Amino acid sequence: MNTMDKDVIIIGGGPAGLAAAVELKKRGIHNIVILEREKYLGGILRQCIHDGFGLKRFKETLTGPEYAQRFIDDIQKFNILYITEATVIEITPDKIVTAVSRNGLLQYRAKAIVLTMGCRERTRGAIGIPGSRPAGIYTAGVAQSFINLHNMMIGKEAVILGSGDIGMIMARRLTLEGVKVKAVFEVMPYPSGLPRNIEQCLNDYNIPLYVSHTVTNIKGRGRLESVTVAQVDEQMNAIAGTEKEYKCDTMILSVGLIPENELSLTCGVNLDKHTKGALVDEHYQTNVPGIFAAGNVLQVHDLVDFVSMEAEHMADSVASYLYQEGFPPSHISIIPDDSVGYVLPQYISGEIDVVCSFRVKKPAKKCAIYVLQDGKVIITKKIKNALPAKMIQIHLPAANLNSTNEIKVKAVEL
Amino acid sequence: MYDVLIIGAGIIGSAVARELSRYNLKIGVLEKELDVCVETTGRNTGVLHAGFTYKPGSLKAQCCVEGNAEFDKIAEELKIPFKRLGKVVVGFTDEDKQSLLKYQDIGRRNGVPGLRLIDKKELKDMAPDAGGEFAMYSPTSGILSPFIYNVALAENAKQNGVTFYFDTEVVGQSRNNNYYILKTTKGNFSTRWVVNCAGLHSSKISTMLGIPGYKLGFFKGEYYVLDKNAGRTLNMLIYPAPGPTGGFATHATPTVDGNVLIGPDSVQIDCLDNYENTKSSMDKLFSDGRKMFKNMKREYCIRNFSGIRPKLIDPETKDVLDFVIERRDTVPHVVNLVGIESPGLTCALPIARRVIKCIKEVETLYDRKNFNPCREEIICFANQSREVQQQLIEMNPDYGEIICRCETVTKAEILQAIHNPLGVNTMTAIKNRVRAMMGRCQGGYCQMRIAELIQEELHKKETEIMYGRKKSHMFTGKVR
């Protein structure tokens, strides 16, 4: 097995990997390769046949495949090397990448590695719903793939657990294909997806959404027969006596995405317990020099437009790293207050302006975001209609910093 | 006309089939589910027991020690994933110490080799994950894959001439001169001998065959399966010393593939075929698990499952009785097995040999020429060195296509699983044979490709693809 030298290996040819590759090329880095495990480039966008992508970036509403194609066209135009049906199985801390392909094992020695592997879905097993384990229980992405890519219809009567955008998109998709979607249940007291999706996916089709409800039992021997749904209290415990049974042959789960970082662990990358993605600095570099991360593998995004932007900023830093322009060390940590789910990046130098990404934990019609250092507010931003579903970005100019001490981001409802 | 029909293709039925196939007999196995290891055999902790908890002189004790001793050879012949890891039974109090001494004594009387008490220091050295002041160390305890063991026995039996019938449930019988007619959901089968290996249904079948009176108590045990990342340092079986009632409390057991099983508990149930996980058991296992295993965390939980133990109960004393392996002159040509629960996996082949002994009491059996005790395995790509992986891909490029990312399972393995010798073709059949869909994403990435491969390779319609049990269809048809 020969070890091939590359400047950059990009792991994952979805929207983040594609945008990173094109940006690297534009910065003059040519010796790159994208390793994609599927047969085609595009990542999860291939199965997202609904529109709403690209409104910020291209000022038009595109479907997932169309958005991906814009970047794939650039990959072809710039002659960027990519290998499909190649699955990376190992990355070492000294940046040796091993992939499996039909042509044999591929091994590369990389100067820099870009982690853009995306997410996997949280499963029924992970959240531990009691009951039997029949056929007919699908996570939303799996259902989407079966229906949109593989031409296989999964059921006739469905309920959906989780009001995330994917769940609601699938509610509409299933309804359009003649499936009776009886209801969407959400364990939190508020929906976790965007209001536009509640409108165009649920209200348009009279599909009820019950917040503060969850599935407490599943029945069915071979195939799903029914689920039991109960109301929950503030601690998300089922309230006795509120149980209702819903007959159905299909249950769709939309209960969260988990950045897929198994490979990152093999090369010594440290993960943030909040995001489940890598701990990174203002250059999207992980704790391992030369290993960078962007896109869903770093933080779960809701708009692919931001994924592309994040990947491009990261690629810019990768180029700087390769040109040995040197980064000032990022020793100032940024942490989330309890009101905020997470903050990215987790470390900054304090010498350049930075854009921080984060999400509030609870919806708030009006709230103020405070960035604090040494107990003093150094940045304030007022936000209307803050939702956990919508990522918020805040500019953090270096000039606003008073010291090299820890920075905290806090959201306060007004 | 069969010489022998075996009812049930679980570990016992398949072991009996394999051992009987050493002889010149026409043998068939009637299995009501769509594959082997669907019920009790596929729903346990996968332990090769040492034999220090069973009453000396009992069949459980004898068969367990016998089965344990020979298992290295069996694992080699049949290519079964197996690790003789050893077990520590840990204790804290004087009461615990007494229990351990009692077990050590029972073990000695049963012929269990190597049992000894160890102190805290040795315990820490041996099993860093274990908490305890002292422990009993059992070097012969081990872990194995119950799925592959069952599959291997069945495939080896098939290879040696046995016919397996799936989706074939025995619903009645009649006797005609000197043979039986077994009525099944797929028609009638005639046979000279019947061997009852029906597990959970063994007392029902026993009654049907003319031996009534056995009462089974059904005890459900629920489990959590934990991510491999949780099990990296768990290098032995760690059991707490048994409580006053004699049973073991919740324990954490590594699996031969690197996962961790938390459980099982034990709850008596009335309704058979109720494999539902219950909130009460799940909550208790989670909190007990957290006390004794540091990596019992929500983020490591992959899934839950349950198994049902068929315990033979004395109707008066309510005690759990020993295995029944019997042949009665009053019920000709029936070998009856009732109440085969733990340590059933460990005891499978010793039990099978005793079945043959029963048959030999009234009939001479002639050796089959060319009986081959060995079976070929599906080579596990993930476990090979890089050199071997490269060779595999060069020989067959399907080894270069990874379908199940979490468990690194290749298309070549999945195709071999789809074209398995027994002819079974559910999604779970593939899962049990090559581990695809057993990882943390639970088939989120690979089940689409696997369903498609089953469809293409076996020319099935979408509606014919089953998940695991009868009527477990995955799809209602095409979208377009």
Added chain:
Amino acid sequence: MKKNFTCIICPNSCDIEVMFEGNAIGTVNGASCSKGIEYAKNEMVHPMRTITTSVFVQQGIVPLVSVKLDTPIPKEKIFEVMKFIRDIKVTAPVISGQIIIANILGLKSNVVATKTVEKV
């Protein structure tokens, strides 16, 4: 009188308020852009929607091509349009942007491929 709508045009999901008297539409508040204003006015009079779905492809490297309506159609016609689309087959190659069904059901909207599917 007023009526509120959640705009579906973009992820901002603006909460738009339309003032009206009988059939006369008055001021529209809360939209961040003109598309939102147009959406809200349409919702009052005649709600329109686009559809994204799939069409069967013969001899293609994949069995389905994803499609969209290039202009919105009346909301009440959604299922009629779906029924029509369900019966259509196209033959590969299909190019992204290609019109699969022109002027579907006379509603002045085309069903357009959103992905390229090559021939097998």
